[in-house]
Amino acid sequence: MTEVFGRPDDVAAWQSAVDGVMPDWDVLLAEYAAAIDWPASAFWRELSTAYPDAIVLLSVRDSPAVWWRSADATVLEVLRRPGERAGSEAWTRMAEGLVHTELGEDWDDATRAMAAYERHNAEVRASVPADRLVEWWPGDGWAPLALALDVPVPDEPFPHNNSTAEFREMAGFA
Secondary structure (H helix, E strand, O other), X not given: OHXXXXXXXXXXXXXXXXXXXXXXXXXXXXXOOOOOOOOHHHHHHHHHHHOOOOOEEEEOOOOHHHHHHHHHHOHHHHHHOHHHOOOXXXXXXXXXXHHHHHHOOOOOOHHHHHHHHHHHHHHHHHHOOOOOEEEEOOOXXXXXXXXXXXXXXXXXXXXXXXXXXXXXXXXXXX
């Protein structure tokens, strides 16, 4: 999502996708070799169809509660603070649409949101062929990704960016 903050002209294309009209992925993602996190991850089905040879990365947490703590303190916190939101009105509309699409109307209910998280993970696992799916936990580092992509493990340490604290600072909540 931080990429979208730096590319406000792309918000309209992502909003169209939220509304069910898929963009030309080759045009929207022309400058990228990979896509992770929201908004791209919300369209994993469409992107995996558009790029049938691409690896699908399912980033998971130790439990739905761990995922909830992170989401609750970051993206969902932004949506709870209408007067303090970090993005433009168009960005906010797009983010709200993503949350409603992915987590449902009760997105702020921890139990329902965690159930949506579990459904999402189960659907990805059931839909993506095993030879294209990489299930990855924070802390796994480069190895599973390098293996799936058939490339050497990079020499540099795996980056640890976009922590809850970093997100909150970027959003002006820290």
